[in-house]
Amino acid sequence: MQKIHPMLWFDNQAEEAANFYVSVFRNSKVNAIARNNGSVLTVGFSLDGADFTALNGGPLFKFTEAVSFVIDCKDQEEVDYYWDKLLAGGTPSQCGWLKDRYGLSWQVVPKRLIELLQDKDKARAARVMQAMMKMVKIDVRTLEEA
Numbered sequence: 207m208q209k210i211h212p213m214l215w216f217d218n219q220a221e222e223a224a225n226f227y228v229s230v231f232r233n234s235k236v237n238a239i240a241r242n243n244g245s246v247l248t249v250g251f252s253l254d255g256a257d258f259t260a261l262n263g264g265p266l267f268k269f270t271e272a273v274s275f276v277i278d279c280k281d282q283e284e285v286d287y288y289w290d291k292l293l294a295g296g297t298p299s300q301c302g303w304l305k306d307r308y309g310l311s312w313q314v315v316p317k318r319l320i321e322l323l324q325d326k327d328k329a330r331a332a333r334v335m336q337a338m339m340k341m342v343k344i345d346v347r348t349l350e351e352a
Contacts (some may be wrong), residue, residue, distance in 0.1 A: 211257040212275075215267045216308065220260035223308050224249040227258075230291045274303065274311035281316065282346045288314045289343050302344040318346045 216223055221239065228234040231253040238250040249260040279285045285302075292314070295307030302314050322334040330352070337352040338344065 220262045224251040269309040276313040
């Protein structure tokens with residue numbers, strides 16, 4: 207059991223959102239549903255081994271970009287997979303960021319981007335940063351060409 211895990215506040219879509227996230231991430235599952243007077247109050251779920259709780263807390267609070275979840279992707283194929291799944295019904299932003307259909311922010315980041323940004327050739331790293339700043343979804347090939 208994780209000592210610290212995120213609690214995600216939803217208006218009334220906690221179960222729907224948990225089921226959606228579990229469908230996107232492999233090795234994931236809904237662990238528990240707590241009810242109050244027959245309605246879903248919280249949903250405990252795991253995404254690829256990381257525990258989360260979704261709460262139906264009402265419309266008072268909304269997600270902002272101040273908190274986001276980073277998905278470390280091994281390659282462009284994985285970037286494309288998560289980008290397409292999470293963007294369905296959501297909104298793209300820039301530099302690999304998107305908001306899903308529930309307003310939760312995600313950063314879909316290929317491992318190669320981090321490697322290129324840490325390149326010992328500072329001029330190359332700067333070109334990669336400039337290329338990334340113009341992107342919505344990260345394109346590894348374009349980064350490598352920078």
